[in-house]
Every structure is written in C-alpha cells, then in structure tokens.
Amino acid sequence: MKPVVIQDMTIRFGGTTVLNDVSLSVASGECFGLVGESGSGKSTILRCASMLYKGWTGDVLIGGQSVRSMDPMERCRVLQMVFQDPYGSLHPRHSVRTVLAEPLRIHGIGEQEARMRQALIDVGLPVEFLDRYPHQLSGGQRQRVAIARALILEPDVLFLDEPTSALDVSVQAEILNLLQRLRDEKGFTYLMVSHDLAVIDHMCDRFAVMKTGDIVEVLPRDAILDGTAKAPYAQELIGASLTYEQAAM
Amino acid sequence: MNQSPILDVQNLTVHYGGAPAPSVQDVSFQLGRERLGIVGESGSGKSTVGRALMRLLPSARVTADRMQFEDVDLLGASERKMLAVRGARMSMILQDPKFSLNPIRRCGDQVAEAYRTHVRASKAEARAKAIAMLDAVQIREPERVYDLYPHEVSGGMGQRIMIAMMLLTSPDLVIADEPTSALDVTVRLQVLKILDDLVREQGIGLIMISHDLNLVRNFCDRVLIMYAGRVVEALNAADLDKAQHPYTRGLLAAQPRIGGSRQPLPVLARDPSWTQPQGAAL
Ligand SMILES: Nc1ncnc2c1ncn2[C@@H]1O[C@H](COP(=O)(O)OP(=O)(O)O)[C@@H](O)[C@H]1O
Ligand SMILES: Nc1ncnc2c1ncn2[C@@H]1O[C@H](COP(=O)(O)OP(=O)(O)O)[C@@H](O)[C@H]1O
Ligand SMILES: [Mg+2]
Ligand SMILES: [Mg+2]
Numbered sequence: 394m395k396p397v398v399i400q401d402m403t404i405r406f407g408g409t410t411v412l413n414d415v416s417l418s419v420a421s422g423e424c425f426g427l428v429g430e431s432g433s434g435k436s437t438i439l440r441c442a443s444m445l446y447k448g449w450t451g452d453v454l455i456g457g458q459s460v461r462s463m464d465p466m467e468r469c470r471v472l473q474m475v476f477q478d479p480y481g482s483l484h485p486r487h488s489v490r491t492v493l494a495e496p497l498r499i500h501g502i503g504e505q506e507a508r509m510r511q512a513l514i515d516v517g518l519p520v521e522f523l524d525r526y527p528h529q530l531s532g533g534q535r536q537r538v539a540i541a542r543a544l545i546l547e548p549d550v551l552f553l554d555e556p557t558s559a560l561d562v563s564v565q566a567e568i569l570n571l572l573q574r575l576r577d578e579k580g581f582t583y584l585m586v587s588h589d590l591a592v593i594d595h596m597c598d599r600f601a602v603m604k605t606g607d608i609v610e611v612l613p614r615d616a617i618l619d620g621t622a623k624a625p626y627a628q629e630l631i632g633a634s635l636t637y638e639q640a641a642m
Numbered sequence: 643m644n645q646s647p648i649l650d651v652q653n654l655t656v657h658y659g660g661a662p663a664p665s666v667q668d669v670s671f672q673l674g675r676e677r678l679g680i681v682g683e684s685g686s687g688k689s690t691v692g693r694a695l696m697r698l699l700p701s702a703r704v705t706a707d708r709m710q711f712e713d714v715d716l717l718g719a720s721e722r723k724m725l726a727v728r729g730a731r732m733s734m735i736l737q738d739p740k741f742s743l744n745p746i747r748r749c750g751d752q753v754a755e756a757y758r759t760h761v762r763a764s765k766a767e768a769r770a771k772a773i774a775m776l777d778a779v780q781i782r783e784p785e786r787v788y789d790l791y792p793h794e795v796s797g798g799m800g801q802r803i804m805i806a807m808m809l810l811t812s813p814d815l816v817i818a819d820e821p822t823s824a825l826d827v828t829v830r831l832q833v834l835k836i837l838d839d840l841v842r843e844q845g846i847g848l849i850m851i852s853h854d855l856n857l858v859r860n861f862c863d864r865v866l867i868m869y870a871g872r873v874v875e876a877l878n879a880a881d882l883d884k885a886q887h888p889y890t891r892g893l894l895a896a897q898p899r900i901g902g903s904r905q906p907l908p909v910l911a912r913d914p915s916w917t918q919p920q921g922a923a924l
Binding site: 430431532561562563565566567569570573574588589590591592594595617618629630633634635636637638639 | 683684797826827828830831853855856857859860892893896897898899900901902904906907908909910
C-alpha cells in the first residue's frame with residue numbers, strides 16, 4: 394500500500410497551460426476521484442504522473458519516492474494505468490496470453506503460466522481465455538483483460554481513466570464490483586477519473602473537481618448530498634448531476 | 643395518445659445483409675405529440691429502429707405490417723418521396739455533431755443552406771433565418787457563432803447548432819439518437835432543456851434513443867425497453883421504477899446512485915427466455 398502525492402504539477406501544450414500548479418494527495422489504499430469538465434486536464438494528470446508525458450514541472454511521489462527517479466521498469470511495478478476504451482487499448486492481433494506474458498517477460502519474472510492464470514482468475518475470467526483474441530471478447534471482457542494486464546506486475550497504485558465510460562451499465566456494474574474487490578484484497582491505491590458523479594460516489598472516499606487545468610475543490614463523498622461544496626463550479630456540477638439523476642433533493 | 647398518431651409502427655423487423663439473424667424483430671409502437679424513449683444496451687437495436695424509420699438502411703431487409711408516418715407509408719414510399727420527407731418533416735439528430743457538420747464550412751452557412759434545401763429563400767433570408775434559429779437554441783451572439791467553423795465550437799454548442807438545423811423546417815417527427823451522450827452533465831442538461839422546450843412548443847413527436855435510464859426517465863413521457871432486437875417492456879417514464887421485466891429491473895439495479903449503499907452492484911443475470919417473442923401489448 395502506497396500513498397500518492399502530486400505537487401505543483403504544471404504542463405503547457407503550445408502556448409496553453411493545460412495544468413496549472415495541481416497538487417493533491419491520496420492516502421494509501423484510498424480511492425480518490427477526479428471529476429470535471431471535459432478538457433479540464435483529468436487524463437493529463439494521470440499521463441504526467443505515470444510519465445507518459447515528460448515535459449511537466451512539479452513532482453509526484455509514490456510511497457515517498459519521486460516517479461522521476463524511478464527507472465521505467467521500476468515505475469511499471471509501482472503503478473499501472475487502465476484506459477477508457479477497451480477496444481483501443483488491446484492490440485487486435487495479440488492473444489490474451491501475449492498481452493499478459495509481455496510484461497512478465499520484460500521484467501524477467503518466472504512462473505509465467507501460473508501468474509497469467511491467477512491474473513485471469515483475479516479479474517473473473519476463465520483461464521481458457523488466455524488463448525482468445527480481442528475480437529472474441531465482449532467490451533466488458535476486454536476491460537477485464539486490460540485490468541489483468543495492469544495487475545500482473547503486482548503494482549501498488551492503479552490510475553483508472555474512465556474505466557467504465559465506454560461500457561453498458563450492466564457491464565459497468567461488474568467492472569466496478571471487480572475494482573472494489575481488488576482494492577479490498579490487494580490494498581491498491583486508486584486515482585480514478587470519471588465524468589459520472591454517481592460512479593465517483595459509489596467508488597471514492599474523496600474527489601477533486603477540476604475546471605480548465607485547476608482543481609477548484611477537493612471534497613469528501615458526503616459533500617455530494619450535504620451541499621457543503623463551496624466552489625461555484627463544484628456546486629454547478631453537483632447540482633446538475635443531482636437534477637439529472639433526480640436523487641434526493 | 644392522440645386520435646391519429648404521428649407514427650404507427652407494427653412488427654418492424656430489420657435484417658442486415660449477411661447477419662445471421664434480424665437485428666430488430668417485431669417492434670410495434672405508436673407515437674403521438676409526445677416524447678418516446680427507446681432504451682437498452684448497446685447492440686439492442688435502438689439505432690437500427692431509428693435508421694429504419696428514416697429509411698437509411700439500403701442494404702438491410704426491412705419489413706413491417708405497417709410503418710406509417712402521417713400520410714406517408716414509409717415502407718412503400720419512393721426514394722424521391724423520402725427525399726422530400728427526410729430532413730423536412732422528419733429529422734434525425736446524432737450523438738456527435740462533429741460527424742454531421744462539414745468541417746470546412748462555417749456553421750451558420752450550413753444552417754442557412756439546410757434551410758434553402760427545403761424552402762425557397764434568398765441567401766439573405768436564409769442567413770436571417772439561420773441566425774434566428776441559433777438564437778432560438780439559446781446561442782449567445784448568434785452572428786459571431788454563425789461565422790465559426792465546426793472545430794471552433796464546443797460539443798454542446800455543436801449539438802445546439804444541429805438542433806437549430808433540424809428545427810428549421812418545423813418537422814413533425816424528430817429522432818434523437820444519443821444526442822447528449824458525448825456532453826458534460828452540466829451542458830447535457832442545457833441541451834436537453836432546449837430540445838425539450840422546442841419539442842413541446844412546436845408539438846413535435848420525439849423519439850429519444852438512449853442507453854441512459856436516467857435520461858429517459860426525466861425527459862420522456864413513455865419508454866420502450868429493448869433487448870436483443872425486441873421490445874421487452876413498455877412503460878410510462880414515471881413508472882420506470884415499477885418495471886416488471888427482469889431485464890429492466892436488472893438495468894435499474896446495476897446503475898450506481900448518488901447516496902447509494904456502496905455494496906457491490908447487482909449484476910444482470912441474463913435469461914435466454916428474454917429473446918423469445920412475448921407480445922408486449924402497447
Ligand atoms: N498531447 C497533447 N497535445 C496537445 N494538447 C493536449 C494534449 N493532451 C491533452 N491536451 C489538451 O489538454 C487539455 C486537457 O485534456 P485532458 O487531460 O484529456 O482532459 P480531460 O481528461 O479532463 O477531458 C485539452 O484541452 C486537450 O486538448
Ligand atoms: N450495418 C450493419 N450491418 C450488420 N449488422 C449491423 C449493422 N449495423 C448494426 N448492426 C447490428 O445490429 C445490432 C443492433 O445495432 P444497433 O441498432 O446499432 O444497436 P444500438 O443502437 O442499440 O446500440 C447489433 O448487433 C449490430 O452489430
Ligand atoms: Mg480524459
Ligand atoms: Mg446506437
């Protein structure tokens with residue numbers, strides 16, 4: 394279990410400041426949400442923190458260690474990312490076995506077969522699925538494989554970028570249940586982006602509301618219903634979400 | 643339901659060429675001046691129903707006992723007749739305006755041109771009408787927005803422009819296919835409100851296709867629930883929570899809710915019998 398601390402993260406693309414001194418901390422074992430307007434920089438935070446983007450300033454500490462000081466192999470063992478689109482994130486001509494074996498091979502980890510089987514069992518897929526290809530899997534099954542790939546190096550932290558946004562609500566329920574169970578069993582720390590406040594409420598202890606590259610407010614889950622948000626945009630987002638859902642108002 | 647419905651569909655079945663089975667089977671409903679939601683999972687056949695009504699499925703086998711839009715028999719009408727009906731008396735609005743707008747032409751010109759396709763008008767009249775419509779969908783500074791290119795407008799603005807374009811000809815039937823799924827929730831509500839107001843004011847019949855139960859609950863009068871190409875249940879939107887069909891109930895239960903228990907969400911257990919015909923009386 395490791396905490397995540399983001400300090401003064403700033404990045405510009407061209408002349409545009411996309412993240413402006415973003416700081417937040419996530420306790421070890423916590424599920425922390427990121428919500429906000431599309432284009433506000435949520436995915437960019439995850440991409441910077443996992444060093445998919447390099448040209449940013451500030452720092453990210455995982456378990457006290459800077460992601461900048463980790464070599465790529467080490468970083469993969471500490472943090473993994475799951476993306477929104479289960480169709481785009483798996484190579485169409487790679488079998489599930491290839492997808493799961495590759496990180497094990499790169500990291501020189503033994504007992505590959507046993508680990509791959511365990512990863513599939515962990516995400517609730519039959520072990521026979523090792524020999525399937527993406528086109529033979531449903532959207533939910535693909536997202537399970539993407540999660541299995543993220544698990545196989547036994548990381549401490551998972552960055553989840555809209556992991557269920559492309560899925561039907563019935564399939565979303567399965568994946569959210571899976572993520573909750575894995576956090577209980579393995580003590581993962583989650584940093585999770587979603588545009589759906591009901592998903593954030595279901596999964597997260599706290600969340601940050603973002604607008605145009607800034608965190609406008611960090612709120613506990615309860616603030617969604619108890620009306621304690623202060624930032625105008627946080628109030629607007631919560632108000633619209635409640636109206637939309639027609640929750641207790 | 644009105645005395646004479648805008649749309650009367652009986653046993654619509656659509657079989658795509660090369661597909662092993664029909665994608666839509668025996669779908670029946672009537673539509674008055676009301677908002678009808680069609681909801682279901684991806685692949686359940688919602689968009690296919692919309693495209694069949696617009697006669698946009700040239701390579702599929704479309705059959706029905708009846709598919710009547712006002713005085714137009716949508717099964718028998720010539721393509722020439724459909725060209726006069728489509729985009730004029732019945733219109734469709736799609737999820738992503740980026741794919742519907744021409745990227746290299748100014749938004750306003752596209753609205754004005756759409757007007758001139760259906761109504762005899764001078765360029766100046768069409769421009770004035772386009773600006774009035776942009777104003778009607780609550781776009782501030784419509785003259786400025788008129789001159790923007792599609793990549794210069796936000797998703798919510800793009801969808802308002804699409805709504806403006808669609809309403810130019812005062813259609814009687816609008817089919818909206820996931821019109822707000824790509825929008826942020828704050829913008830989504832604004833766009834839905836605009837659509838809703840216009841539909842009510844103009845007495846339009848609206849078919850709202852969506853995967854989102856919250857949306858159809860709040861913005862429709864009645865709802866058809868589709869599963870694997872069939873309508874398994876039809877309800878008043880206000881009674882959605884009293885749904886009887888285990889599929890509808892399963893979808894509702896799987897939806898996380900603000901202030902919910904945070905217990906694992908009930909997972910849908912699919913039953914093969916749901917794909918059997920069962921003659922839901924509508
Ligand atoms: N690689 C990039 N190059 C240029 N602009 C980018 C890049 N990545 C993201 N952006 C811009 O940064 C902003 C934030 O994007 P993103 O983090 O994807 O937003 P969100 O995930 O909150 O929707 C957007 O305006 C986007 O266009
Ligand atoms: N052009 C096509 N050719 C063959 N099958 C299609 C075509 N378009 C859609 N389908 C199939 O028809 C079914 C219904 O699709 P669709 O109407 O798009 O569902 P929905 O809108 O509910 O997601 C799906 O199984 C889909 O794969
Ligand atoms: Mg994003
Ligand atoms: Mg569709």
